Amino acid sequence: MADARIHPSAIVEDGAQIGPDVTIGPFCVIGPQVRLARGVELKSHVVIAGDSSVGEETVIFPFASIGQDPQDLKFRGEDTRLEIGARNRIREYVTMNPGTEGGGGVTRIGDDGLFMAGSHVAHDCQIGDRVILVNSVAVAGHCHLGDDVIVGGLSGIHQFVRIGRGAMIGALSMVTADVLPFGLVQGPRAHLDGLNLVGLKRRGASRAEIAELRKLLAELTQGAFRDHARALSGQEHGDMATEMLDFILGPSDRSFLKPL
Template identity: 45%
Template sequence: MSTIAASATIHPMAVVEDGAVIGENVKIGPFCHVGPRVVLGDNTEMLPHSIVSGITTLGKGCRIFPMAVIGGDPQSVHHGGEDTTLTVGDNCTMREGVTINTGTADFGGKTIVGSNNLFLANSHIAHDCRVGDHVIMSNNVMLAGHVTIEDRVILGGGSAVHQFTRVGRHAFVGGLSAVSYDVIPYGMLNGNPGLLGGLNVVGMTRAGVDRATIHIVRRAYKAIFETEGNLRDNAAAIRAEFADCEQVVQILDFIAAESDRALSSPTRGQKG
């Protein structure tokens, strides 16, 4: 049996299947469809022709625009119809045509999206992705399966992220870029193939990082990417020198972590 809060508003031409849980002040417009294992948090709004299906939980204050499909089955040949889940945090906006899939059983069965995110029209989050908080995905951004997007990343329109790739916090990916390798925190990547073009100084400034700290991070960046030798060895070699800078430590920890992908750099994948 469904649990529907008395304050919820459901249009008579919407379909809310038996078993759904509908929170306080939820608004569900005409021609919407809510599956039987869906939980909609308080103050969430579904605009006409939007769908939430699967074993999907949305937090408070989310907005889902027309033709978005949230909680659809994973687009994977390995998916055999197993019960897998999607969890979305609070205050996420999913614009027209956004698709977010549940996980796959072989990899834990969970797609997890944080809070305060903005997903613009026709952007896609595939199975088993991990998306942090305050992320902006512009129109037509595509995340393949198992991608990790950390907090406050901005992905420009039409960019595509290869499966199992990580994009570090506060990174910026330019429009139409092909993200084939991990992007360090505070990095800026552009092009196809995507090349690391330095630091997202604008993003760092907006985040309240002072000029002196930005200069420290720039020195660390040069030591890692503009010095001869292996990038991971270069990063390990400077850890003691930059141990007091939080932003540099975040970069070094990101580089040191295990990953299925190599690191983006100013030259990796460059043609010619």
Template identity: 50%
Template sequence: MSGGIHPTAVVAKGAELAEGVTVGPFCVIGARVKIGPGTRLHSHVVVDGSTELGANNQVYPFAVLGGPPQHTAYKGEDTRLVVGDNNVIREHATMNLGTVNGGGVTRVGSNGFYMIESHVGHDCVVGDSVILTKQATLGGHCEIGDFVIVGGLAAVHQFTRVGRHAMIGGLAAVVKDVIPYGSVWGNHAHLEGLNLVGLKRRGFSRESINTLRAAYRLLFADEGTFQERLDDTIETYSDSPEVMEIIDFIRADANRPICLPEREV
């Protein structure tokens, strides 16, 4: 089936479906939903609330997009879920609307892969090319950078930030911010090093990777205070955009603790 609405689907009056949208058997679409061209809802998908899906998304059976936020303060306000283009959203995945106190919008980028039973909580801001593997969970208000991978059964605590290109290992419980390019694992999660496999796969040069490794060793060494090491890293590697991205991430919210190495680096 390519384009069109299956006769068993329920599409509420007021829903806006662009050209080429496919709505499979037993799907339910609410009145305030907007779906972009080429998006396919395979079957038994629920899209509700003020939800916008971009172009060419693939949504698999029993996914629920735009369900009410799982927050006791939510009283039915007209909050939103906005999802970009070219995402694959697999079976039983859930993405919730935002809350008034959290800004009112949950945002999910483009080119992502959201595996079975993964969850994006209310008011999250999720970047592009993100992968949530089986049963990976984002609590409310999380900020997830581009190219982040969250391993199976891992959970990211509410309000946590995860920088670009970071890797979260399976079963990790992430309660502190994760630096860009970092790799964390454990309960509670700690830095294991840099996401070297991901950096190589995405075409970072050997020079850039070596610079990141040297800066990482300096930043998380045992000598001196963390502020002193931060200043030394800035002075030594100020011409590296990747290193400065880590520095800017740490400085952006000084009130949030970051994941640190569990052992000497």
């Protein structure tokens, strides 16, 4: 803690591990099992509890509540943890909970994410890199969000839902089933509305790759996703199309969002 800058009004409990160049602002409360890596900045009024680790250069803004007990009535105080990666931006009033014994015991947040004001990540979620949760998004327990997912404001993600890499969820959507990689989903009871073309182009997908994904999506939506995916999986595909097929055939018993 010798290199850390800690405001005199902050409370850092014995046992907390504070890395070099950490800044802890006014009225923050840091629990005894917390680990803050190099360059972490807590603006003010941040509370971090439980067995929680925060990666390098992550910035947490006022009134965020990190690592408090899961909002799960089955939780009985068992030893579980929250792991937050590097260079995240966690804005005002964000809440992130650790795992539960029944869900694997750990909630993981990847690197370089943006969690806007009032968003929530529940117990046992696995969140990839460069994920953006816009204001007041609620991600329920046991969800998996792949890399580069964007979830629009005031959206809700049902527990156990998987959202594939590069998918975009429009604002005010309620997502109750799995979302294909690179999919575009929107609606009060969300439905699949094609591909996330903006996201694909931003990540450098070629015209050929996008055309292949469009063709694959058209074939998949002719009936049951898994049946069509099994039939198509034996054929030769590009990397993105293969990723979509692997996602569909992955370990999940949930249905998929489809076009209206």
